[in-house]
Amino acid sequence: MNTSAGAGRQHTTGQGAAAQGAGAPDTAARDEVSRDQRQAELVAALTQVLPRGAILFRHEDTAPYECDALTAYRASPMVVVLPETDAQVAATLKVCHRMGVPVIARGAGTGLSGGAMPHPRGVTLSLAKFNRILEVDAAACTAVVQSGVRNLAISEAAAAYGLYYAPDPSSQIACTIGGNVAENSGGVHCLKYGLTLHNVLRVRGFMVDGESVEFGSQAPDAAGLDLLSVVVGSEGMLAVTTEVTVKLIPKPQLARCIMASFGDIESAGAAVASVIAHGIIPAGLELMDKAMTAAVEAFVHADYDLDAAAILLCESDGTPEEVAEEIARMEEVLVAAGASRIEVSCDEAQRLRFWSGRKNAFPASGGISPDYMCMDSTIPRKRLAEMLRAIEQMQSKYGLRCVNVFHAGDGNLHPLILFDAEAPDEMRRCELFGADILETSVRLGGTVTGEHGVGIEKLNSMCVQFSPSERAQFLAVKRAFDPLESLNPGKVIPTLHRCAEYGKMHVHRGMLPFADLPRF
């Protein structure tokens, strides 16, 4: 979920995050000398296996790689490489493995959790040149693409056959399939069509030591443990992906969308539950609160209902017969649930207009605030109203505004906390606000990240969601793939030490210390 910020600077949650294990602090000067020397050795070794132009190490060349879309956190990579072939990727990994250099794989850099933030002593391995679509097989409904191919480019290539690739993160014009595999990306249609994992058959790439590896297969399954399940969503910590085989599905002949207004958040939440209870799985089910609606209306002028406490977008797709039947049932359910205004799209232009505000929620937030921080927790759908009430109270507690968009169908929240990084104390309060939302989500039975990943951004929140033995088990899984922990080290799984530091406000599965004390 990434969009370019409008006027404002975009942040996601911070928690004062810094990558772990970046090396012991030395005196700055000695560090600088040894870094220069180390860099020279590494460049010399890489020059043996890569063309000169594929190795960047001067500060002005590596600067664009200092962060991903979580721009608040940066590090300067020692070297950036841009290999073009599998053999070059393998050779790069072998060099790094031999020299004990961490490797951070990178796609388009649209990630929102700092998963691709460089390691100051590491190599950033860009897959940007792996941008070829190798095969579209219309009969098998599959496409074989290199990992640097953009998400949307797959659907564009498949369109000639009436097929498309279903997962559609908002950043789909820019984000790569390799990055989608790393994050197990979703999108607005995943309630019906699933996440990346559900739409990927095979991942090819390399282990940390440069050995080639294949997870999954072109058959529906592969022998042995389902390793594809852990590789998808592993944030580049288990292997480097160079090729992905995805499933394509027939493009629905028709899509129509209902825009429904509700006078209060509770009835909008109840309407979402009611749609599901009636056995309907909408192609998309999205909610915006009043403040968000006002912000997007100012941005896209799509004639949204500014009086509504919440707006629900409910989409149906399929054959014309299916859509007609489903839209009629959806309308009935939404009216019964107390919708104060209902509009059904009559044509594609109107459907896209309904969606325009939702799709521009992030830039619109940039238009009303110098900075905003985007959260990404998931909660059980039924806790929606409770969550939004809690966020309302947090606004006064932290003295900051928050606007809300919500993938209501699957419980994934994107509260956008508005702040000004240049105003004294606002960044700090914003980080506390964000952490509070994540901890509340865990307490309500949810998770700290629905689709943006942990990266470095949510390391502290992982201490809240998982016990020490669960985190130790994650690290053991990593070591089964990467024994020396050289692939994207310090991300996703917080160290015990880090969690101990964060422990003052430790909440584990709702077991707050002094759980009965009100916390406002």
Added chain:
Amino acid sequence: MDQRNPTLERLIDQVDRARTHRTPLDIRGGGTKVFYGGPPTGEPLDVAVLSGISSYEPTELVVTVRAGTLLSELEAQLEQHGQCLPFEPPRFAPGGTVGGMVAAGLSGPARANLGTVRDHVLGATLLNGRGEVLTFGGQVAKNVAGYDVSRLLVGSLGILGVICEVSLKVLPVHRASATLRFDWDEPQALRQLNLWASQPLPLTASAWHDGRLHVRLAGAAAAVSAACGKLGGAVVAPGAAPAWWRSVRDQTDAFFSLSAAELAGGQCLWRLSLPATAAPVRLPGQQFIEWHGSERWWRTAADPREVRAAAASAGGHATLMRGADKSAGVFAPVSDVLMRIHRGLKQAFDPACVFNPGRLYAEL
């Protein structure tokens, strides 16, 4: 799942003892899939004692259920709310449990369109080889916090630990369905299935055997009737179709049953998992095709090497589903690098190697 649950505490004690004495444990649910995988060895660890639905909220499309719960009990509960496990898990005998369903990872006829067991697992609680009770994933559909360990457990045949509880995504039952029959030979059936798969049709299953193709359509009533008109073929009586698909799902159809004498004579049931567009496979024996061509069952006495070679050259792999002699391995061997990861994961979850030794691969 509450770790102070006395039943769970007894299981933890049993695991701790097994680890100390290095005695293998044979994790047992209903015992309905003992035939699947390598032969069980060790002291039984009974998971049936962990039973019951922990939470079920139809509007969340999620059910959390203890591993020893009967699959039939879970499905009866879901049915009351017009919901189902969309992947149609097979039951080879009464008494199968939810934990066994997840550990075996087998999906039924709807899998080609509606996904696998793995696709519907949202979270799991695991008792690992160190006697730790760990929860991964959760009760929400979108969750990328940490590695997806709960899905790694699907099809693991218990080698990583005791699955204690799982959260599953459930879906509404289709409002309408119809089954059509076509008298086509194998090449024509495969060609047609491949063609249909790339069109927006409400297909949910297909089965070809002995010159006859059955196709199931399900979804909105209008969509099913429109598709019936488009596809043609003979309509199977609505009263008879569900029972017929159940016989495919549970493998009670005559094709799948091997008598003791046939097994002793070297007859085997193989499952070939292939790209749906793979050309017809040539082996001696009889064939039953599901999943629009991507799952091909063979009743054959052919040498395991011949079966595996045929599957590999078609781009897939072969599993010995039923057979008297399992010395050639039940599952296709994996590459050296994947076996290294398998060993690493076994070490990570079960360092003393107490759980289900040999069920997946002899060396694990």
